[in-house]
Amino acid sequence: MEKNLKEYWSKNVTFMSVLLVIWAVVSYGCGIIFVDALNATRIGGFPLGFWFAQQGAIYVFVCLIFVYYFYMQKLDKEYDVHE
Amino acid sequence: MSILTWTYIMVGVTFGLYIFIAWISRVRDTKGFYVAGGGVPPLANGMATAADWMSAASFISMAGLISFLGYTGSIYLMGWTGGYVLLALLLAPYLRKFGKYTVPDFVGDRYYSDIARVVALICAIFVSLTYVCGQMRGVGIVFSRFLEVPVNTGVLIGMAIVFFYAGLGGMKGITWTQVAQYSVLIIAYIIPAVFISMKITGTPIPQIGFGSHIQEGQYAGQFLLDTLDKLNHDLGFTAYTQPGAKSMLDVFCITFALMVGTAGLPHVIIRFYTVPSVRAARLSAGYALLFIAILYTTAPAVAAFARYNMIDTINNKPYAEAPSWFKNWEKTGLIAWVDKNNDGIIQYRAGKPFKGKPKFSGKTGPLGQKLVKNPITENANELYVDRDIMVLANPEIANLPAWVIALVAAGGLAAALSTASGLLLVIASSIAHDLYYRMINRKATEKQRLMVGRIMIGLAVCVAGYFGINPPGFVAQVVAFAFGLAASSFFPIIVLGIFSARTNREGAICGMLAGIIFTAVYIINIKFLGGTAWFMGISAEGIGTVGMVLNFIVTILVSSMTKAPPKEIQELVQSIRTPRGAGAAVDH
Incomplete structure (x- = not known):
């Protein structure tokens, strides 16, 4: 039981870290640090970096939370800690 | 209508x-x-x-x-x-x-x-x-x-x-x-x-x-x-x-x-x-x-x-022909126009038209515009538009x-x-x-x-x-405070409280105080005492980030040097990590 809970927790933390890396890449990476480089590319009337900063990052944020919700749903059941 | x-x-x-x-939905219990x-x-x-x-x-x-x-x-x-x-x-x-x-x-x-x-x-x-x-x-x-x-x-x-x-x-x-x-x-x-x-x-x-x-x-x-x-x-x-x-x-x-x-x-x-x-x-x-x-x-x-x-409907247009929304917002004092070159035409350019927020003299100019008492600036911009009105005025601007x-x-x-x-x-x-x-x-x-x-x-x-x-005149200034303080006080100790069972009372108190004091002093220095953004040019709005990092560091350092939290607290941390048995919120 102890070991199982440890494993559950470390899986949770690992998955969460992956999502947080994506979170940082789309906002701080694409939207801020590499914005100039990305602006050289365009989608429609949007410079790509500008699009990430004002649109793309937000769409990804929403997806991240739902992905985490479904992953944890599965994980909770797998380790029998669901409500 | x-x-x-x-x-x-x-x-x-x-x-x-x-x-x-x-x-x-009126209630009878806490x-x-x-x-x-x-x-x-x-x-x-x-x-x-x-x-x-x-x-x-x-x-x-x-x-x-x-x-x-x-x-x-x-x-x-x-x-x-x-x-x-x-x-x-x-x-x-x-x-x-x-x-x-x-x-x-x-x-x-x-x-x-x-x-x-x-x-x-x-x-x-x-x-x-x-x-x-x-x-x-x-x-x-x-x-x-x-x-x-x-x-x-x-x-x-x-x-x-x-x-x-x-x-x-x-x-x-x-x-x-x-x-x-x-x-x-x-x-x-x-x-x-x-x-x-x-x-x-x-x-x-x-x-x-x-x-x-x-x-x-x-x-x-x-x-x-x-x-x-x-x-x-x-x-x-x-x-x-x-x-x-x-x-x-x-x-x-x-x-x-x-x-x-x-x-x-x-x-x-x-x-x-x-x-x-x-x-x-x-x-x-x-x-x-x-x-x-x-x-x-x-x-x-x-x-x-x-x-x-805004640029399309106002810039380089004669004031006399300005649309009605322009005059309406001018009445509320959130738009102001100073005819610097006396041509009767609204010129919108970079820079502030005059110093500070408009203070009206109560008199009107030759074209009926409200005159301001503020010291006029050197640049060519003649138009003051309060940022707050853009959403509210937008439907009117677009007819x-x-x-x-x-x-x-x-x-x-x-x-x-x-x-x-x-x-x-x-x-x-x-x-x-x-x-x-x-x-x-x-x-x-x-x-x-x-x-x-x-x-x-x-x-x-x-x-x-x-x-x-x-x-109060300081509302705009204190908004930076709200986020800076929330970032530098609560966030680190809540996160550590969940993810590190070793974080203890001494660490949390020192960490919160360090984060808050640093952030508050930095913001007060810039916003109220006219100081400069001395830390790598980071503005008052962004300094909460540094305060937060400081809070994390102090909390972790002090925690590691003082004794671990009591056993029941460590058990509490373990228990909040698994969803089962959440029940309803309780008050004691």
Whole structure:
């Protein structure tokens, strides 16, 4: 039981870290640090970096939370800690 | 029907709706009062959280700010949405499992210390009070412009409504009115945006529209953003889609401080105590951000349309032929024009037309324009436009029907009132629950506690109303405080409290104090004492990021040098990490 809970927790933390890396890449990476480089590319009337900063990052944020919700749903059941 | 009649109808109907909801969801126990009985469905909590979070600033001011800042305005878009990812992944499920009523509750219990509880309490009250002042200004602006009543009367009406539903229904009343307020504000935001997008680009979806071609006029066939880049360049501003207004480090730090500050705001966190389970807390964070994103992805489109419309309809046009919305807003003092070169034509250029906010002399110029007393600047810009009016004026600028303009007024009020009520509840619960019940009178009966809660809401409403009628000159300055303090005080110790069982009382208190003091001193030095941004040029708005890092470091260092927390606390940390057995929120 102890070991199982440890494993559950470390899986949770690992998955969460992956999502947080994506979170940082789309906002701080694409939207801020590499914005100039990305602006050289365009989608429609949007410079790509500008699009990430004002649109793309937000769409990804929403997806991240739902992905985490479904992953944890599965994980909770797998380790029998669901409500 | 005139705009005024429509506005009275829209505002009257929505206010009636809020009062009706308040009456059917009135409560008799503290559980209903503080956490809405703990049974709010995730979808409803998502809407309520979205309304709670999206304030007068999001609804009225944000698109205007972006309109003037262009790319740099992204700090608000990313900063005020990215925090929800942190909230959903790092905080909400665990705080829900912990299951108490307030944020100081968690801090006080997890760190087994009343000192920590009091520090958290003071921060919670300060952050919330700061924020409430801003909401009242929003209510005042909407009332004075659209209902043509004095600002003071408007604030009093708003206060009476909030007191009625927050006092009667507590968190339960607030939750269900916020669900209604979200619906009103999102409809009021989207409809004009769709209209304007159709008008300028022929695309009904604003998120796509602002990346499309302009349909009519001298710029027909060009991409809207390209046109804005060019117009900005010609008038002497930074290109609309390019960075440049602030350094990259500063943009980075401000965005981060806003994200972490969002995740640490007590009135947002408290909403996750109202759902029935950990699963529901995770899901409702997702819904909340989805509902917020609908407005936040529309806002940059509104910003771009507004900028194009404003330049297109006013710049280089004779004052005598200025449209009626221009004169209307001039009356309220939020637009001012100084004819520097006496040609009777409005020239809009980069730079401030005069020093400070307009102070009118009471006289009018040869063309009927209101004259200002401010010292005139050297540059060629003749036009002062308050950023707050862009969203409210946009439908008029675009010549939309009267009912759309009225709808925007109702939406602005919904946004301001929903956030105000959430904040007032935090203030009331901090005092009635954390201070009165947890620290002064542990034997208080359910009835007494409910009474104290209601009295505190009443008091908080009066304080907020006072600041709405006599807005302190420092409101704009203290907003940086709210986020800086939330970021540098709560966030690190809550995260460490969950993810590191070794973090102890000594570490948390030292960490919070270090974060708060550093951030507060830095902001006061810049905003009130006229000091410089001495730390790597990071502005007052972004320094919360550094304060947060400092808090993390101090908390971890001090914790590792002092003895580990007691066994039952370590067990508590283990137990909040698994969802099972969350039950409803409890108060002791």
